[in-house]
Structure formats: structure tokens, C-alpha cells
């Protein structure tokens with residue numbers, strides 16, 4: 384009879400694991416600049432959590448507070464149930480922090496650098512070698528750090544965060560200096576980390592990347608969380624219109640604007656873009672007028688929501 388009880392307790396444990404990170408009303412000011420203005424959220428175990436926002440929104444400040452590198456002015460920050468500030472040495476082995484390139488041991492080779500970092504954390508040489516391979520730097524292992532390309536340095540920085548196999552990994556714009564190929568390669572590494580149960584806090588200016596990788600994203604604007612949800616829910620609840628792209632030579636702006644339920648018509652790179660919340664009806668109307676050959680439908684993406692929230696939506700698209 385003891386079996387059901389132990390199953391029960393396992394379920395209960397799995398149903399309510401504590402958050403890995405908990406922020407409550409966190410604030411940080413630099414002089415007269417309120418960099419973080421009352422931020423509350425939690426990051427759950429095994430979650431890939433994206434922090435998005437324009438330059439100066441407060442992402443790095445927030446990450447540094449979670450890493451224990453910066454003190455909050457007020458509010459509470461806890462990581463694995465403990466305050467990361469003042470520096471908590473019991474937490475350090477559990478956290479992976481992406482090294483800034485300025486903190487590299489530049490006279491060392493990539494392999495030596497990683498072995499040094501591994502040794503600082505009590506990890507062995509095999510761990511350094513494995514991590515070097517996981518970011519595809521084995522071939523550059525004997526290259527001095529100062530001779531590595533920007534993208535290779537970036538991957539070494541990421542390797543430095545992973546070498547001691549931490550439970551929680553902070554990556555601040557890890558793909559910033561990577562070409563599209565290397566970016567996709569890194570996505571594989573990151574997905575493997577997530578599959579292995581690691582929790583990842585991630586900032587990026589590549590919104591497509593956040594949509595592809597993150598379980599939930601918080602979009603920060605002026606030091607506050609503007610929205611926080613799964614990319615799917617953010618897109619589904621955004622109310623942003625669907626866009627139908629019609630070859631410009633097949634329809635005039637006036638014809639498009641005359642279709643019932645078309646909110647707006649713009650011209651964009653050889654296409655006429657019809658915005659609507661009723662794509663089915665508008666598609667039927669377009670079909671009756673010109674047929675649907677080469678007509679494309681684009682639903683809103685996380686990037687549309689991001690641009691809408693951060694106010695950078697190009698107003699060059701003229702309202703017809």
C-alpha cells in the first residue's frame with residue numbers, strides 16, 4: 384500500500400516545484416535613470432526564459448542582479464530560494480554566466496582558457512574538451528584567444544558558462560556576433576541544454592530566435608515588464624491583424640481598400656498588403672476579384688508584437 388503514497392508525493396512535488404528565480408518589485412536606479420522600475424516575475428525549473436526589449440530597457444541590469452553581480456535598490460531577488468547578493472558562494476557552481484570577452488585570458492589558447500575556467504569551478508579537463516566540442520570549437524582549441532574571430536570568441540564565452548554543467552544558465556545576447564549558420568548551430572546546443580533539464584535565461588535582439596527557442600518571454604520597456612507569456616499566447620492574444628500579400632500588378636490600392644473588412648492597405652516591395660482581422664472573408668473577396676494565385680497570408684509574429692509594444696513600427700507604411 385505504500386506505493387500509491389510515494390507516487391502521490393512525487394506528483395505533488397512535480398506539480399509545485401519552487402521557481403528557480405523569483406523577482407518581486409525589483410528596482411534599480413543609476414543617477415536619475417530608473418533602469419529597472421518594479422519588475423516581478425518567476426523563472427520555472429527547466430524553462431527557457433527570454434528577456435526582450437530595446438537598447439536601454441534594463442535587460443542587462445536585471446540579469447546582473449539575478450547573477451549576483453549587482454545589488455537591487457529595492458524589491459527581492461531569489462535564485463534557488465537564496466538571495467544572490469551579496470555574492471553567495473553556495474550558488475556559484477549552480478550558475479553559468481557567459482563571460483564577457485574582456486574577461487578572457489587572451490594569451491591562452493581556447494582550450495587552455497576553457498580548462499582554466501573549468502578548474503576554477505572544480506570541473507575536469509574532459510569537461511573542458513566536451514564543452515569545446517559542443518560549441519564547435521575543437522578545431523580552434525589550439526588557437527590563441529586573441530586570434531579567434533568574433534563569432535568564435537562568442538562561442539568560447541558561451542562555453543565558459545557551460546563548462547561546469549550548471550543548472551541555471553544566463554546568456555546575454557549570445558548570438559549577437561554570429562553569422563546565420565553559426566546562430567542555427569548554437570540553437571542546437573541551446574535546445575540540447577534545455578532537453579537536459581537546464582534552466583536558461585536569455586536576452587536577444589533577434590525576436591525570431593526568441594520565438595523559436597523560448598518557452599516564455601518577457602518584453603521589457605523602460606525598465607518594466609510590458610508583457611510576459613508564451614510566444615504563442617502573445618501572438619494569439621495580440622489582436623494584431625493578419626496581412627494578405629497580393630501581387631501589386633494585380634490590384635490597385637483603391638480596389639484593396641474597397642474590400643469590406645480591410646483595415647488598411649499599404650504597398651511593400653512589389654506587394655499590396657491588406658490588413659484585416661477577418662482573413663477568411665477578405666480572402667474570399669480577393670478570390671472573386673483576381674483569384675488567389677500568388678496571394679500569401681501572413682499572421683502576426685512575435686516580432687510584430689515586439690515592434691508594436693516598443694513603438695518602432697515603421698510608420699513609413701502609409702495608411703491608404
Ligand SMILES: Nc1ncnc2c1ncn2[C@@H]1O[C@H](COP(=O)(O)OP(=O)(O)OP(=O)(O)O)[C@@H](O)[C@H]1O
Nearest residue numbers: 413414416418436437438439440441442443444445
Ligand atoms: N553602470 C551604469 N551606470 C549608469 N547607467 C547605466 C549603467 N548601466 C546601465 N545604465 C543605464 O541603465 C539603462 C538600462 O541599461 P541596461 O544595460 O540594463 O539595458 P539593456 O536592456 O541591457 O540594453 P542593451 O540592449 O543596449 O544591452 C540604460 O539607460 C543605461 O544607459
